[in-house]
Amino acid sequence: MKRQTIKTSLFTLTSTAALMTFGSASVHASGEINVYSARSEALIKPLLDIYAKENNVKVNLITGKADALLNRLKSEGDASPADVFITVDAGRLYRAKEAGVLQPFETKHLNKVIPEHLKDRDGYWYGLSQRARVILYNPETVSASDLSTYEDLADPKWKGKICIRSSSNIYNQSLVASMIEADGEKQTLEWIKGLVANFARPPAGGDTDQIKAAAAGVCDIAVANTYYFGRLGLSNKASDRAVFDKLKMFWPNQADNERGAHVNVSGIGITASANNKDNAKQLIDFLTSQQSQEWYAKVNNEYPVIDGVAPPKSLATFGEFKADKVSLSVLGENNRQAVKLMDQGGWK
Ligand code: FE
Numbered sequence: 001m002k003r004q005t006i007k008t009s010l011f012t013l014t015s016t017a018a019l020m021t022f023g024s025a026s027v028h029a030s031g032e033i034n035v036y037s038a039r040s041e042a043l044i045k046p047l048l049d050i051y052a053k054e055n056n057v058k059v060n061l062i063t064g065k066a067d068a069l070l071n072r073l074k075s076e077g078d079a080s081p082a083d084v085f086i087t088v089d090a091g092r093l094y095r096a097k098e099a100g101v102l103q104p105f106e107t108k109h110l111n112k113v114i115p116e117h118l119k120d121r122d123g124y125w126y127g128l129s130q131r132a133r134v135i136l137y138n139p140e141t142v143s144a145s146d147l148s149t150y151e152d153l154a155d156p157k158w159k160g161k162i163c164i165r166s167s168s169n170i171y172n173q174s175l176v177a178s179m180i181e182a183d184g185e186k187q188t189l190e191w192i193k194g195l196v197a198n199f200a201r202p203p204a205g206g207d208t209d210q211i212k213a214a215a216a217g218v219c220d221i222a223v224a225n226t227y228y229f230g231r232l233g234l235s236n237k238a239s240d241r242a243v244f245d246k247l248k249m250f251w252p253n254q255a256d257n258e259r260g261a262h263v264n265v266s267g268i269g270i271t272a273s274a275n276n277k278d279n280a281k282q283l284i285d286f287l288t289s290q291q292s293q294e295w296y297a298k299v300n301n302e303y304p305v306i307d308g309v310a311p312p313k314s315l316a317t318f319g320e321f322k323a324d325k326v327s328l329s330v331l332g333e334n335n336r337q338a339v340k341l342m343d344q345g346g347w348k
Contacts (some may be wrong), residue, residue: 033060192345212226
């Protein structure tokens with residue numbers, strides 16, 4: 001038996017069918033798919049429910065923290081019941097590929113709709129939703145004309161004005177990985193030192209905390225992912241909406257000779273142990289369909305990975321942007337070096 005007993009209690013059953021016992025032949029049954037997701041249930045289950053209903057496939061979902069889920073996949077090995085793995089950030093998707101828990105695949109649909117730079121170069125994972133890492137600023141204290149690039153954030157004119165989270169965060173590691181690609185290691189190390197010298201405070205908290213700190217006057221500039229800002233604008237808490245109203249979003253590196261804003265993805269791969277590979281492909285095609293991509297924009301304020309879908313409404317006033325088209329595979333490949341440089345540069 002390849003499969004082992006798994007804890008039913010950990011599964012969220014998305015079909016309305018009666019609870020089934022895992023660890024039996026049911027795991028092998030066709031018309032079924034097992035999803036491990038590092039995204040919260042609210043950010044995936046509604047789509048899985050639609051897919052399950054439309055295709056008469058039973059979808060079993062386990063959610064967990066990104067690193068814990070990857071470790072679980074590794075330790076389960078061939079016995080893992082998972083068919084697909086969903087996680088956030090190309091750096092983490094790369095780690096999953098390197099760990100041997102994914103397998104390459106393609107579909108006609110994916111080949112057609114997913115841009116080259118938003119998927120693994122060997123087909124081990126594909127982007128599901130896109131976000132940019134941008135500059136949020138207080139227009140009362142910062143003039144947009146003084147902002148330009150990520151590189152410029154190391155300029156001494158920003159001394160004591162910048163909030164950004166710690167170097168242990170994968171989003172920052174991937175940003176630095178993209179800068180290594182664009183500017184080289186030596187220049188990136190100098191950039192890190194300059195940026196750290198401009199910190200308003202030692203890094204603490206997540207992206208939302210940096211945005212709130214900028215609105216509260218702790219700093220004038222925050223670096224964060226787009227959806228965290230968009231989310232505040234749609235919050236039912238007046239204090240969150242006040243934060244959104246107080247700040248503006250700036251797209252870095254937009255000039256003609258610049259590479260564009262750093263983007264990253266939430267992404268999906270088929271596990272090496274998958275028993276339901278055909279269902280997995282069908283599900284991934286569904287998640288990259290027009291319908292699903294619209295849902296990501298609406299529910300999590302994320303940008304689509306396919307053409308022809310409107311950007312999130314909450315961020316529409318900030319317009320279109322030019323994205324850095326560097327292959328996201330490179331972010332994973334440069335991750336180790338990025339972490340090393342951040343350490344050397346004193347980014348806590
Ligand atoms: Fe996030």
